[in-house]
Amino acid sequence: MPELRGGVIHNLGNTLFMKTGSWRTFKPVIDHDKCNRCIVCSDYCTEGVVYRKGKEEKIVIDYDYCKGCGICAHECPTDAIEMVREEMP
Amino acid sequence: MTDEMIKKHTQMFLSGSEAAAWGAKLARVQVVSAYPITPNTATIAAVAELINEGIMDAEFVNAEGEHSACSIVAGASSAGVRSFTASCGQGIAYMHEVMWMASGMALPFVMAITTRGIGSPQTFGPDTSDVLSERDSSWLQFHCEDAQEILDSMIMAYRVSEHEEVLLPSLVSYEGFRLTHTYEPVMVPDQELADRFLPPYTPKHAFLDPDYPIQQGHGSLLDYSNMKRQQHEAMLRAKGVIKEVCREFEEVFGRKYGLIEEYMVEDADLVVVTYGTAAGVVKDVVDEYRKEGEKVGLVRIRVYRPFPEEELRGTLADKKKILVLDRFRSPGTHGIMFTELRNALYGEKPRISNFVLGHEDVFSHDIKKMIEQAKREDQFDKWYNVGMPEAKLKIAGEDNYQRLRRGEKFVREDVKEGSLVVPGTNICQGCASMLAVRHVIETVGKNCVVPIATGCIMAAMGVWPLSSYKFAGGHYCFTNVASIASGIEAAKKRQGKDYTILAIGGDGGLGDIGFGALSGAVERGHKILYICYDNEAYMTTGVQRSGTTPYLAKTKTTPWGKNMKKKDIARIMEANGAVYVATASPSYLPDLRKKVLKAKEANGPAFIHILCPCPTGWEMDPALAIEIGRIAVETGSWILYEWEGGKRTITKVPKKRRPVEEYLKLQGRFSHITDAQIEEIQRYIDKRWQELVEG
Numbered sequence: 001m002p003e004l005r006g007g008v009i010h011n012l013g014n015t016l017f018m019k020t021g022s023w024r025t026f027k028p029v030i031d032h033d034k035c036n037r038c039i040v041c042s043d044y045c046t047e048g049v050v051y052r053k054g055k056e057e058k059i060v061i062d063y064d065y066c067k068g069c070g071i072c073a074h075e076c077p078t079d080a081i082e083m084v085r086e087e088m089p
Numbered sequence: 090m091t092d093e094m095i096k097k098h099t100q101m102f103l104s105g106s107e108a109a110a111w112g113a114k115l116a117r118v119q120v121v122s123a124y125p126i127t128p129n130t131a132t133i134a135a136v137a138e139l140i141n142e143g144i145m146d147a148e149f150v151n152a153e154g155e156h157s158a159c160s161i162v163a164g165a166s167s168a169g170v171r172s173f174t175a176s177c178g179q180g181i182a183y184m185h186e187v188m189w190m191a192s193g194m195a196l197p198f199v200m201a202i203t204t205r206g207i208g209s210p211q212t213f214g215p216d217t218s219d220v221l222s223e224r225d226s227s228w229l230q231f232h233c234e235d236a237q238e239i240l241d242s243m244i245m246a247y248r249v250s251e252h253e254e255v256l257l258p259s260l261v262s263y264e265g266f267r268l269t270h271t272y273e274p275v276m277v278p279d280q281e282l283a284d285r286f287l288p289p290y291t292p293k294h295a296f297l298d299p300d301y302p303i304q305q306g307h308g309s310l311l312d313y314s315n316m317k318r319q320q321h322e323a324m325l326r327a328k329g330v331i332k333e334v335c336r337e338f339e340e341v342f343g344r345k346y347g348l349i350e351e352y353m354v355e356d357a358d359l360v361v362v363t364y365g366t367a368a369g370v371v372k373d374v375v376d377e378y379r380k381e382g383e384k385v386g387l388v389r390i391r392v393y394r395p396f397p398e399e400e401l402r403g404t405l406a407d408k409k410k411i412l413v414l415d416r417f418r419s420p421g422t423h424g425i426m427f428t429e430l431r432n433a434l435y436g437e438k439p440r441i442s443n444f445v446l447g448h449e450d451v452f453s454h455d456i457k458k459m460i461e462q463a464k465r466e467d468q469f470d471k472w473y474n475v476g477m478p479e480a481k482l483k484i485a486g487e488d489n490y491q492r493l494r495r496g497e498k499f500v501r502e503d504v505k506e507g508s509l510v511v512p513g514t515n516i517c518q519g520c521a522s523m524l525a526v527r528h529v530i531e532t533v534g535k536n537c538v539v540p541i542a543t544g545c546i547m548a549a550m551g552v553w554p555l556s557s558y559k560f561a562g563g564h565y566c567f568t569n570v571a572s573i574a575s576g577i578e579a580a581k582k583r584q585g586k587d588y589t590i591l592a593i594g595g596d597g598g599l600g601d602i603g604f605g606a607l608s609g610a611v612e613r614g615h616k617i618l619y620i621c622y623d624n625e626a627y628m629t630t631g632v633q634r635s636g637t638t639p640y641l642a643k644t645k646t647t648p649w650g651k652n653m654k655k656k657d658i659a660r661i662m663e664a665n666g667a668v669y670v671a672t673a674s675p676s677y678l679p680d681l682r683k684k685v686l687k688a689k690e691a692n693g694p695a696f697i698h699i700l701c702p703c704p705t706g707w708e709m710d711p712a713l714a715i716e717i718g719r720i721a722v723e724t725g726s727w728i729l730y731e732w733e734g735g736k737r738t739i740t741k742v743p744k745k746r747r748p749v750e751e752y753l754k755l756q757g758r759f760s761h762i763t764d765a766q767i768e769e770i771q772r773y774i775d776k777r778w779q780e781l782v783e784g
Binding site for chain 2: 001002003004006007008009010011012013014015016017018019020023043044045046047048049062064065067068069070071073074075083
């Protein structure tokens with residue numbers, strides 16, 4: 001049976017098991033009292049791992065993949081995100 | 090080495106790359122040109138660093154592609170100056186034409202090859218397919234085993250190449266990573282000693298000089314074969330010259346080399362023949378066999394062109410068994426060294442077997458297994474340890490492929506929903522290029538086909554069988570993304586389909602090495618949207634200068650700070666015939682999205698040039714990636730505009746322009762510049778502002 005050749009990939013988006021969260025030194029933590037759900041953090045997340053599911057829902061960060069660059073904390077207009085040092089596992 | 094000789098050396102701890110750079114320095118090379126391609130980057134950065142520290146005195150020309158890099162040194166050699174370049178893999182393939190030109194013109198310069206396999210698939214694996222593919226291009230080939238040999242071969246290569254009996258260029262080949270990036274103690278000779286061995290280059294056969302004009306490179310209809318015969322004869326004479334040069338080298342420096350290296354061969358029954366670093370491992374294995382009284386030996390082929398046929402026959406003709414360890418197989422036949430060796434031993438006694446190792450690291454237990462097999466079996470030709478793991482095929486989607494082959498109708502689960510770029514990418518923390526490209530693709534939507542040039546966005550998508558990207562597309566070459574897109578557009582017309590073609594490249598893939606293809610494609614008027622994510626240097630290969638690197642920025646190949654201005658690709662595209670041109674920034678996302686939608690609807694080629702801050706290369710805090718993009722616009726360092734129908738509209742005018750110092754001081758790559766230089770940059774920005782905004 002001819003096997004798949006030429007480096008072709010038929011199964012896209014299969015990098016999800018690469019948990020890049022392990023790259024992190026600092027972890028963004030949202031203070032939901034300060035957060036006004038404006039989604040600036042989500043827009044500027046280079047990994048696309050900061051979400052707001054519905055308009056009134058809380059912002060969620062997917063720590064499995066967040067690399068801890070700190071852009072969200074720096075850009076947050078209400079200073080609702082703090083970068084906290086990760087503890088050694 | 091005698092005590093006297095040792096006194097004239099300094100022991101240094103050098104990588105193979107640094108040893109090559111020291112070799113170039115000791116050879117008093119006067120012109121260096123190169124183009125970054127991993128892992129040659131370590132070699133050219135080492136040369137740039139020697140120049141920056143004032144240890145080496147040479148012109149360093151940063152080329153915009155390998156074809157140019159080889160041409161620049163060929164030009165310098167043509168003008169009569171000793172010159173040097175380094176490349177590997179795809180780079181060698183790209184300069185192939187120039188390599189034939191150079192040897193045909195009898196230009197005796199030296200190139201370091203930091204071996205790397207030729208794609209597709211892209212690989213860093215040093216399988217030597219690049220250097221062995223050049224076996225017919227009339228270049229001498231020296232294959233090194235360690236860093237000391239790299240330094241020594243560099244100096245010897247110039248002597249041999251420039252010898253009037255030879256007059257052919259040389260390749261000094263050493264394996265990527267295994268030698269380019271590993272450190273060893275190296276005896277570096279004093280300059281005075283090197284000068285004694287290698288006199289200055291004074292060309293007598295071919296040089297460009299208005300006082301004594303000659304012509305070069307004319308066509309020849311009837312004498313082509315004659316000139317090839319001349320090259321062949323020069324190659325054959327080179328054998329004698331190499332032997333003579335090696336003898337003299339030993340007299341001056343005390344280190345012994347030859348066409349081949351023999352290790353415990355004399356009484357051996359079974360001899361392993363290989364080249365490069367594998368020989369080091371084999372030597373250990375030979376020692377182990379000898380301890381047990383088994384007569385095993387090694388021959389290392391050091392010079393591959395000219396091929397040391399007589400030497401090999403003399404050493405190996407009476408052996409019982411020979412095992413050739415090849416790195417590369419010519420598809421459709423055997424390993425390359427095996428083929429040549431069997432040819433050299435035609436009609437002789439030995440039974441010859443072949444293992445093709447590919448790019449893999451080999452350890453002594455691997456070699457032992459291979460030797461045991463060669464002892465057991467008569468003659469064979471096998472791959473060692475190469476096989477496609479089923480698990481990988483499964484991850485790549487083998488199931489879907491088989492369903493497609495059977496003609497099944499099915500819904501692909503992987504692309505049913507969700508973002509077009511999923512997490513798990515290889516991109517650095519805080520990469521604004523990834524952010525920009527993600528928003529561009531999400532704005533265009535999934536009805537798109539996206540060829541991507543070599544660069545960060547290609548490296549980010551994953552290594553086969555992984556892909557973070559859920560849209561149709563792929564990675565082609567560094568040079569050709571615009572041409573590939575042109576072909577897709579032509580096919581689209583034939584198929585009567587409707588989708589957006591998005592050609593994505595960095596400042597290299599669209600601005601430098603891929604610029605010729607881009608210019609051609611835009612001129613032809615294909616309806617393609619070109620996205621140039623400009624992070625202002627070759628970031629994937631570890632920060633080397635590109636055409637769009639700004640004035641005075643430090644990179645690995647401009648450690649002194651680039652002394653040319655940034656290439657304005659967007660304005661070249663305006664003149665080139667694009668119907669829509671825009672500059673954008675991921676710090677201004679609504680503006681970026683608006684421009685993408687407009688460009689997508691444009692009735693012809695559209696080009697968007699996006700300035701993407703790179704925390705790694707710009708030496709800054711990744712958290713500032715968006716902020717710094719904003720400051721670039723607010724200082725006027727990056728002007729956001731769109732251009733259509735010959736009219737320029739500025740889309741973001743800062744209320745008051747901030748001084749450029751605020752932009753520069755946040756970036757480590759500008760940490761060395763003086764106040765006067767900051768003022769110079771400010772004046773340049775003011776002038777550009779006047780031209781584009783007020784003019």
